[in-house]
Amino acid sequence: MxxxxxxxxxxxxxxxxxxxxxxxxxxxAGADVLLVDKGYCGTSGAxxxxxxxxxxxxxxxxxxxHAVRSRQKLxxxxxxxxxxxxxxxxxxxxxxxxxxxGFPFSDTExxxxxxxxxxxxGYQRGMNFLHLQGPDLMRVMRxxxxxxxxRILDQSPVLQLLTDGxxxxxxxxxxxxxxxxxxxxxxxxxxIATGGCAFLSHAIGTDVDTGDGYLFAAEAGAHxxxxxxxxAYSLGAKGTSASKGAHFAYGTxxxxxxxxxxxxxxxxxRSVIARALIDGPVYCxxxxxxxxxxxxxxxxxxxxxxGLDKLGIDPRKQRFEVxxxxxxxxxxxxxxxxxxxxxxxxxxxxFAAGDAATRQLICGGFTGGGSHNIAWAAASGTFxxxxxxxxxxxxxxxxxxxxxxxxxxxxxxxxxDHREIVRAVQGEILPLAKNYFRAGDRLRASLDVLDAAWRxxxxxxxxxxxxxxxxxxxxxxxxxxxxxxxALARTETRGMHRRDDFPGIDPAQTSRxxxxxxxxxxxxxxxxxxxxxxx
Numbered sequence: 001m002x003x004x005x006x007x008x009x010x011x012x013x014x015x016x017x018x019x020x021x022x023x024x025x026x027x028x029a030g031a032d033v034l035l036v037d038k039g040y041c042g043t044s045g046a047x048x049x050x051x052x053x054x055x056x057x058x059x060x061x062x063x064x065x066h067a068v069r070s071r072q073k074l075x076x077x078x079x080x081x082x083x084x085x086x087x088x089x090x091x092x093x094x095x096x097x098x099x100x101x102g103f104p105f106s107d108t109e110x111x112x113x114x115x116x117x118x119x120x121x122g123y124q125r126g127m128n129f130l131h132l133q134g135p136d137l138m139r140v141m142r143x144x145x146x147x148x149x150x151r152i153l154d155q156s157p158v159l160q161l162l163t164d165g166x167x168x169x170x171x172x173x174x175x176x177x178x179x180x181x182x183x184x185x186x187x188x189x190x191x192i193a194t195g196g197c198a199f200l201s202h203a204i205g206t207d208v209d210t211g212d213g214y215l216f217a218a219e220a221g222a223h224x225x226x227x228x229x230x231x232a233y234s235l236g237a238k239g240t241s242a243s244k245g246a247h248f249a250y251g252t253x254x255x256x257x258x259x260x261x262x263x264x265x266x267x268x269x270r271s272v273i274a275r276a277l278i279d280g281p282v283y284c285x286x287x288x289x290x291x292x293x294x295x296x297x298x299x300x301x302x303x304x305x306x307g308l309d310k311l312g313i314d315p316r317k318q319r320f321e322v323x324x325x326x327x328x329x330x331x332x333x334x335x336x337x338x339x340x341x342x343x344x345x346x347x348x349x350x351f352a353a354g355d356a357a358t359r360q361l362i363c364g365g366f367t368g369g370g371s372h373n374i375a376w377a378a379a380s381g382t383f384x385x386x387x388x389x390x391x392x393x394x395x396x397x398x399x400x401x402x403x404x405x406x407x408x409x410x411x412x413x414x415x416x417d418h419r420e421i422v423r424a425v426q427g428e429i430l431p432l433a434k435n436y437f438r439a440g441d442r443l444r445a446s447l448d449v450l451d452a453a454w455r456x457x458x459x460x461x462x463x464x465x466x467x468x469x470x471x472x473x474x475x476x477x478x479x480x481x482x483x484x485x486x487a488l489a490r491t492e493t494r495g496m497h498r499r500d501d502f503p504g505i506d507p508a509q510t511s512r513x514x515x516x517x518x519x520x521x522x523x524x525x526x527x528x529x530x531x532x533x534x535x
Contacts, residue, residue, distance in 0.1 A: 004176070004183035008034040008151070009392040010385070011171055011185050013158050013213065014193035015041025016048070018354020018377035018384075020141035021094070022191050025385025027148035031392055033385075034185060035150050036174060038157040038194070038208045038468070042142035043135075045195055046330050046355075047374065049205035051244065051301035052137070053129035055368065055375035056095055056111070057088050064088060067128055075333075075364020076494035077510050078226075083361040086341070090379035095130055101144045104136055129371040131300070134205075137374075156183065157468040160406035161190065161216045161350070168348035168395075169220050170402055175468060182464070186402065188392025189349050191384045192217055192336065196329035196355035197479045199429050200422060203234065203325045204241040204303060210472035211329070211479035213356040217336045218478065219405040222345040222352075223516030225526070226334035226360035227479075228486035228497045231435045232367050233274070233324035234331065238281075240307040243325055245369070247297050247304065250289040254319060256281045271498070274324055274436050285319040326430050331367045332496065333359040334483070337514065342387025343380050349391060353377070353384040360512060365495020407458075407518055409470040414461035418473035421460075424453040425476045429483070439500040443488045450484065453477045454519075482515045489513060489523040 010026040012019050015037030023035045035041060042048065057067045067088065071079050095111045105111070111130060145152065158174040162184065171185040194213030198206035214224060234243035253264035253273060261282065263272045276282050289297070294316060298305045305315075313320045329335060335358040339346045343353055354377040363372055409418075428446035429435055454477045460470040490513055492506040493499050512526040 003181050006034060006183060006185045007187075007397055008032050008185060009188045009397065010034070010388045011036070011187035011190045012193055012385070013172060013190065013216075014195060014354070014356065015039070015142075015152070015154075016045035016193065016195055016354060016377065017137065017141060017374060018356070018381040019193035020138075020145050021378050021381030022193050022353050022385035022388070023145050023150045024148050025382040026191075026389040027150050029386050029389035031389035033148070033150040034153065034187070035145060036153045036156045036158060036172070036185070038212070040154045041145070041152050042138045044205075044208050046203075046205040046209060047134045047370075047377070048138045049242075049303060050134040050370060051299070052132050052134050052370035052374050054091060054095055054132055054378070055088070055128060055371045056091060056130040057128045059089065059092055063128070071363060071368065074495075075366045076505070078360055078364035078495070078512060080361050087362050087375060087379040090382055091375045094378040094382065098137075098140070101140050103132075103140045132374065153183070158212070158216065159410060159467055159471055160404055161220050162186075162402040163220060163405055164402060166348070167221060169350040170397070173404065175464065177465065177468075180465065184402070186397050186400070188395055188397045189351065189388035191351040191353055191388050192356045193353045193381065193384070194356045196332065196335065197476070198328045198330045199326060199426055199476055199480070201326040201328070201430060202241050203243060203327050203330070206327065206330050209330050209355070211475040212472055213352070214336060214482070215471070215475035215478050216405070217345060217347070217350065217352065218516055218518060219407055220347050220350055222347045222350060223337050223514050224335060224358065224482055225337040225512050225514050226332075226358045226365070227329070227482045227515050228334065228490045228513060229360065229365045229495050230329045230332040230334045230483045231438075231496060232327045232329075232331035233270075233432070233436060234327050235273070235322055236304070236325050237308055237311070237313075238321040238323040241325070242301060242303040242307050243327075244297070244301040244304040247286065247301070248284060250286045250293055251284040252287050253322075254283050256283070273322075274432050277324060278433050282322050283319040284322050285317070286315045289316055324432060324436070326435070328429075329479070330355055331369065331373070333363045333365060333367060334486070335359065338380075340387070341383065342390070343384035344387060344391075349395070351384040351388045353380040365497060367496060406471070409457060409460045409474040410467055412457075412459045412461035415459035416456045418460055418462065418466070418470045421453050421457060421473040421477055424449060425480050429480050437498055437500055438487050440488060443484050447481065447484050447488070450477060450480045454481060478518065481521050485521045485523050486513050486515045
């Protein structure tokens with residue numbers, strides 16, 4: 001088969017919740033939309049396999065103020081009130097719209113206008129979230145994307161962005177795996193909704209989340225922010241891929257000899273568990289759960305409880321070994337910086353949404369968990385889709401001559417195996433002693449290894465069908481360097497970023513930290529960048 005040349009108004013890269021909401025938003029704004037996904041839109045990605053919720057807060061002064069204040073301190077005073085409020089406004093609309101799409105809410109869970117009972121049993125006042133199931137969500141979203149007239153290319157990973165002579169992003173180059181042909185898309189605007197980066201830790205649904213979108217954006221000239229807040233680990237049964245931190249609130253944690261680990265818990269006690277894991281095995285038993293709680297556990301995350309069932313473990317009576325599984329920026333808050341209300345990146349023609357975009361704007365420096373991810377996906381996707389359609393309408397798709405942006409992983413000498421790079425990166429990013437608990441000397445040592453891995457990416461020269469894996473390896477190396485460069489620059493402990501050598505909060509560092517660059521990674525404080533731009 002011959003290569004494909006395609007044209008659209010808006011190209012959406014990624015088919016998770018953010019990509020789906022982006023595509024729908026752009027199509028509603030009158031754009032001809034093409035969505036391309038690394039896997040199958042509807043089943044690939046972290047949300048598709050998860051029991052999740054949506055941050056869903058009634059538009060009353062008391063409830064909204066509580067939502068803003070509760071995140072502000074936890075996130076290290078880095079969230080921005082204006083973004084929080086407009087995201088909550090958008091989610092309030094989108095969740096009711098999800099009901100109209102045919103999402104299988106029960107009668108008692110359906111979102112409604114009644115502010116005294118805005119979500120029935122599904123809405124928990126004080127918890128501020130609406131229960132969803134990922135498989136149902138993505139089945140409904142794929143159907144709605146198709147109903148909106150959006151073209152979908154499944155199993156079609158993007159390899160690089162394309163730019164015109166001015167540096168504006170005008171589409172992308174990718175590979176259709178099943179047809180074994182390359183494709184090039186000329187687009188008026190492009191939205192990156194590729195998810196975050198979990199470094200192939202095998203956390204459920206995240207093996208497609210390798211930071212590809214970060215790499216694409218940086219190669220086109222965009223920068224990132226909040227990458228120091230990228231060390232999110234979730235509790236799960238050792239040897240399984242599913243995690244559900246909330247379940248462990250009903251557990252007792254013990255060492256191998258059976259002694260209880262004092263202070264262990266799912267939130268503030270997470271560090272206690274992490275330190276215990278560095279010393280040896282840790283076990284848990286859900287001895288504080290009753291029948292009603294277990295029933296709710298099975299509803300919220302069937303994959304988690306199903307894994308224990310397959311191991312023949314009754315988690316309320318038998319202790320099981322646990323582990324902390326890295327989820328990186330999938331559950332962290334770092335990502336591509338967005339510089340306008342419509343999630344534009346500052347590079348003409350390029351927008352970002354969902355986990356690919358920084359969630360620091362609404363969460364600050366501490367994860368909000370799946371509920372904030374879904375809320376951000378719905379809101380930022382809608383913002384980006386509408387903004388991209390508007391940009392495409394203004395600028396058109398006239399570019400015929402395009403320029404590749406890829407720096408490595410497509411046409412090297414073939415002297416390096418991408419798996420060697422992945423192993424090298426994982427060796428510095430996955431261990432708790434290096435990433436969960438950070439210190440300057442360890443970060444510098446890891447950066448030396450990651451810099452060497454980055455330099456070796458120029459030798460990646462796979463065959464046509466191996467280029468996606470090679471590019472993901474390049475993205476892992478790049479993402480690890482941005483993470484650790486940012487972690488080294490933030491000489492304090494704030495949010496989920498912990499420095500053993502700087503255990504306190506430094507008020508002078510209450511600012512977002514920007515990062516970028518490829519061969520030469522840079523970091524700078526946003527307040528300094530703003531002062532420089534104004535001078």
